[in-house]
Amino acid sequence: MNDWKLPWEGGCRCGRVRLKISAPPLLTMACHCTGCQRMSASAFSLSAAIPTQGFEVTQGEPVIGGLHGEHRHYFCPYCMSWMFTRPHGVDTFVNMRATMLDDPSWFSPFMETWTSEKLPWATTPAVHSFAKLPEFHEYKGLTDAYAAQAKRPGSSHRK
Template sequence: MSDLKLPIEGECRCGKVRIRISAPPMLTMACHCTGCQRMSASAFSLSVAIPSAGFEVIAGETVIGGLHGDMSKHHHCDWCKSWMFTRIEPDMGFVNVRPTMLEDTGWFTPFIETYTSEKLPWVTTPAEHSFATFPEMSAYGDLIAGFARTKATG
């Protein structure tokens, strides 16, 4: 696994939408919920929580697709329909970016996995923490601190 070098850029499949990350990740995740399975056409989706101030769209514009909720909105390229990131409104201080959109993915390993209650029976990940649904909000402080310690020690 390589270290994440910042800033890092990425793009959708067709390249019309480009993003830049300039702040270290807060947390890395795999979500096994059936919604993510359907959105990604895979066994789970991957996310990296980036501080809001350290994330920007640098080219193109996204459209809302998938989840159109009052709080969570999935952002996609309007041309190729790549699911690029998720924003929560009002801003909770982070953006969940699909790490597979980034130029380098060798650094990514999920630290937590969520919705294991809906995971496909043959799926395993190297995540250090597993949750049947989402962790309680009160657990995120310790998870973020644990992720920071893990990344600091390699």
């Protein structure tokens, strides 16, 4: 785990909500769904799936935003930065917006999802693509491959 240079810190645009990450990501991804396009005002959202025990809000009180539906999207109550998502029915990880990290320069999406909704010109360096989401049985192989191949902070290429 030392090659991940943990812990990491991050926060919203105004700095009123701060995060601490003490476990390496399970996966990194770009989501092309129209919901993420609209919430991020971009072609896709970028996130890192962080094990729940390695994710902590250290300052401030994020509020639920977005659709207020099954998935809980958390925002800074002041600057309204979309910071992380807790997927419905999943308590093993938190999808943190990678750009909330103080240093996201190492980040690269390992997989991309919802390519069926992606804008025609949008491209990423992801090595795995899915029209929607991977099948449940595919995640073990994806997380194992990510752990072996992922770019680490401070490295210039994948391991």
